[in-house]
Every structure is written in structure tokens, then in C-alpha cells.
Amino acid sequence: MPVTRGGLKKAFEAAGCFGQGRNVFGLERLGDGHINDTFLVVFAGGRPRRYVLQRLNRQVFPQPEQIMANLRVLADHLAGRFIGKVHKSPDSWVVVGPVSTSDGRDYFIDSDNNFWRMLSYVDGATSFDRVRDGGQAREAGRALGFFHRLVWDLDPALLADTLPGFHVTPNYLADYDRVLQQPVRQISSVDEEYCARLIEGQRSLAPVLEDAARQGLLSVRVIHGDPKLNNIMFDEKTGRAVSMVDLDTVKPGLLHYDIGDCLRSCCNPAGDNLEKLADVRFDPELCRNLLAGYFAEMAPLLTDADYEFIYLAVKLLAFELGLRFFTDHLMGDVYFKVDHCGHNLQRAMGQFRLMTSIESSEALIRNIVKNCRQDSGTGS
Ligand code: GN1
Ligand code: MG
Numbered sequence: 001m002p003v004t005r006g007g008l009k010k011a012f013e014a015a016g017c018f019g020q021g022r023n024v025f026g027l028e029r030l031g032d033g034h035i036n037d038t039f040l041v042v043f044a045g046g047r048p049r050r051y052v053l054q055r056l057n058r059q060v061f062p063q064p065e066q067i068m069a070n071l072r073v074l075a076d077h078l079a080g081r082f083i084g085k086v087h088k089s090p091d092s093w094v095v096v097g098p099v100s101t102s103d104g105r106d107y108f109i110d111s112d113n114n115f116w117r118m119l120s121y122v123d124g125a126t127s128f129d130r131v132r133d134g135g136q137a138r139e140a141g142r143a144l145g146f147f148h149r150l151v152w153d154l155d156p157a158l159l160a161d162t163l164p165g166f167h168v169t170p171n172y173l174a175d176y177d178r179v180l181q182q183p184v185r186q187i188s189s190v191d192e193e194y195c196a197r198l199i200e201g202q203r204s205l206a207p208v209l210e211d212a213a214r215q216g217l218l219s220v221r222v223i224h225g226d227p228k229l230n231n232i233m234f235d236e237k238t239g240r241a242v243s244m245v246d247l248d249t250v251k252p253g254l255l256h257y258d259i260g261d262c263l264r265s266c267c268n269p270a271g272d273n274l275e276k277l278a279d280v281r282f283d284p285e286l287c288r289n290l291l292a293g294y295f296a297e298m299a300p301l302l303t304d305a306d307y308e309f310i311y312l313a314v315k316l317l318a319f320e321l322g323l324r325f326f327t328d329h330l331m332g333d334v335y336f337k338v339d340h341c342g343h344n345l346q347r348a349m350g351q352f353r354l355m356t357s358i359e360s361s362e363a364l365i366r367n368i369v370k371n372c373r374q375d376s377g378t379g380s
Contacts, residue, residue: 010055010114011116012027014053014055015027015118018101019043020102021102022043022044023044024043024044025043025048026042027041027042027053030052032273033337035060036055036248037055040053049121050123051099051118051121052096054116054117056115056116056117058114058115059334059335061162063162064107064117068106068117070160071098073158074247074250075098077150077151078095094243096120099117099119099120122243124235124237126234127229127230127234129230129271129273131266131269131286134285137287137290138293139234139240139241140241140262141290141292141293141295142293142294143232143293144224144244144259144262144294145296145297147227147244148221148258148297148301149301151221151250156220156222159252160251161252162248162249163251166225166249166253167225167317169206169207170206172206172324172327173199179327179330191349192329194349195326195349199326209256212305213254217305218255220253221255222250223249223251223258224249224250225249225257226246227261227265228261228265228266228272229266229271231246233245256309256313257313257317259310259314260314260317263290264282266290267282267284267290267314268354269281273347274346277350277353280354280357281353281354281357282314282354282358284361287368291310291368291369295373299376307370307373310365314358314365315358315362318352322347322349322350322351322352322354322355324336325348328344329345
């Protein structure tokens with residue numbers, strides 16, 4: 001989405017509030033998130049350090065103050081973990097935390113009621129939109145496992161639910177049904193028909209994780225909420241995962257939302273913003289690597305049910321994202337930013353194709369889960 005000159009001026013003004021008296025030396029757009037506007041900022045004077053400035057999307061996050069409170073809770077918890085030397089090499093993991101304004105606040109609200117916040121930047125690291133190889137998938141899995149282990153003893157009740165209903169697939173299905181009932185929006189093109197047919201065929205999939213939680217098979221934990229590949233930072237020199245960013249959706253939830261989302265994102269070599277639909281597929285070897293990395297961190301903490309639901313989680317999360325993109329397309333692209341008309345439909349088709357590929361590899365994926373579990377030394 002283009003940022004207007006007025007928007008840039010606002011960004012400069014906001015950045016200045018976090019400078020502790022230093023002037024803004026440079027400011028440019030960063031990344032291509034679908035929700036917030038993100039900028040890279042450098043202040044003048046002293047050692048040139050980079051920061052991330054974001055304007056949070058108030059439509060998506062109606063109470064952004066809660067996000068900042070969550071980030072504080074998280075940063076304090078993680079600082080405690082490292083200071084206590086719970087983990088062997090604290091230097092290799094970078095915790096992204098909020099930067100305060102000159103008057104000691106965690107955010108700045110401008111005269112147009114835009115909500116701005118600044119975060120530390122992970123230096124010497126980079127992110128990827130498409131997975132490079134199995135080694136990188138393994139690192140991605142290790143990063144998610146490490147993150148889950150870091151927050152394992154953080155009480156989810158200390159975190160606000162910043163996005164109620166996020167990842168609760170039956171709610172997304174209900175939203176879709178509501179949109180279809182509006183007479184203005186009918187399914188018209190061949191691609192829309194494909195999506196609508198696929199959704200009809202998968203209705204019973206939608207509640208699987210929520211039902212499992214209700215039955216006590218899965219528990220609510222602290223989750224990242226958006227652990228896709230490009231939210232994992234890799235060291236530029238070693239390729240090791242060193243941080244997980246985009247912490248706005250850190251909140252109480254099911255681990256399987258994270259495991260499923262990470263798998264669906266990292267095991268699709270075409271990436272989320274695919275160019276050719278035909279390139280989309282779920283790669284079992286990448287899955288094997290990712291799970292090996294994840295289990296290396298998390299295996300001792302997982303239950304039989306946790307392993308059992310991994311296949312359904314990855315299938316569900318691909319379905320859910322497809323459903324969210326498609327519903328947004330039908331609503332006129334009101335949630336996810338788009339580059340062109342039909343972009344959300346194209347993204348939906350990608351996720352649905354990925355889901356079909358996951359479905360056709362069910363036996364293989366279940367076997368990979370079993371073997372990786374055994375290799376981690378916890379399988380029976
Ligand atoms: C959104 O803005 P971004 O790209 O970090 C979305 C995620 C989706 C993702 C799909 C709060 O994240 O759930 O998986 O797009 N975030 C929110 O690329 O809805
Ligand atoms: Mg995000």
C-alpha cells in the first residue's frame with residue numbers, strides 16, 4: 001500500500017518522539033506486512049542504530065495499548081529467563097522489545113489518532129519470504145520450539161487477548177457464511193467457485209482444534225500467533241535462527257495454531273505471496289526438518305495428543321488462512337492489504353491448493369511426526 005507524503009511526515013514526527021532528543025537521520029519502509037505500516041528508522045548522532053517504527057492498524061487491533069502491555073510482560077519475562085541463565089547461550093537469541101518515548105511511554109498517538117510504537121531492530125539478521133532448504137526449515141522449527149520453551153512458564157492469564165477469536169476457525173467460517181448471505185456478494189468467477197466448493201467440502205475440519213481443547217486434549221498456552229517464515233530472523237553469517245519478530249499476536253492460544261501456521265508457511269516453497277499457483281505444494285522433506293528442529297526443543301514437554309493433532313493442525317491452518325483471504329476478497333479487501341484487485345482471491349487459491357497437497361500427503365506427514373518423535377528420543 002503506498003504511503004502518502006502526509007503519511008511519511010507523520011512517521012517522521014512519530015519517530016522523533018522515540019529519539020530521546022536525537023533527530024531522525026533516516027526513515028524508510030520496511031517489509032510487506034499485511035496489517036500494520038512498518039518503517040526502519042536511524043537516529044542522528046552517536047552509534048548509528050536501527051529501530052523499527054510501526055503504525056498499528058486500529059481496525060484490526062482496536063486496543064493497541066493492550067499489545068504494548070503484552071510486549072512489556074513478555075520482555076520482562078524473557079529478560080528474567082536470560083538473566084537467570086536458564087538457557088545456555090543467551091547471547092545467540094535476540095529479544096525484540098518496546099522502545100520508550102522521551103517521556104517514558106511505550107507508544108505515541110498523533111493528532112490523527114494514529115497509534116505508533118517503536119521496537120528494537122535485530123542487527124545482522126535477515127528474514128526470508130521463501131524457504132531456502134531443509135537446513136533453514138530445521139532452524140525455523142528450532143526457533144518456534146525455543147520460543148515456546150521460553151514462554152512455557154509464562155502464565156497465559158497475564159496476557160490480554162489482543163485479537164479475540166484469532167485462529168478460532170469456526171468463527172471465520174461463520175464470518176464467511178454471513179458474507180455469503182449478503183445479496184450484493186455472489187460467487188461469480190470460476191476461481192471463486194473453486195474456493196466456495198472447497199470450503200463446503202471442509203466444513204467439518206473447522207472445529208477440530210477447538211473441540212480438542214474443549215475435551216481437554218490440548219491446553220491454552222502462550223503462543224506467538226503469527227510464526228510464518230518471514231517473522232523468523234536468521235543470522236546473516238551463520239544462518240542460525242536468532243529471533244522471532246512480529247509479537248503483536250503473542251497471546252493465550254493453542255500451540256497447534258503456531259505449529260500448523262509455521263509448517264504451512266515454511267513447507268510451501270512457493271511462499272505466501274506466490275507468483276504461480278502451480279508452484280504451491282507441501283514439501284514433506286521440509287516438514288521433516290522443521291519438526292526435527294521443533295522437537296529438539298519441545299519434545300519433553302509435548303503430550304501424546306500434541307503429536308496426534310499436528311497433521312490436522314497444518315491442514316487446518318492452511319484452510320483457515322485460505323478462508324480468511326477468500327472472505328476478505330468477498331468483502332472487498334477490508335482486512336489484508338492488497339497490491340491489486342483479486343490479490344486476496346489469488347492468495348486464497350494458494351492456501352487451498354496447499355491444503356489439498358497436505359491432504360494428499362496425510363499418511364506421509366503422520367509418519368514423519370512419528371519418526372521425528374522417535375528420533376527425538378521421546379517416541380514409544
Ligand atoms: C497477517 O501482517 P502480517 O503479514 O504479519 C495476519 C496473519 C496471516 C498473515 C498471512 C493479525 O500477518 O494471521 O497469517 O497476514 N495477521 C493478522 O500472510 O491477522
Ligand atoms: Mg503479523
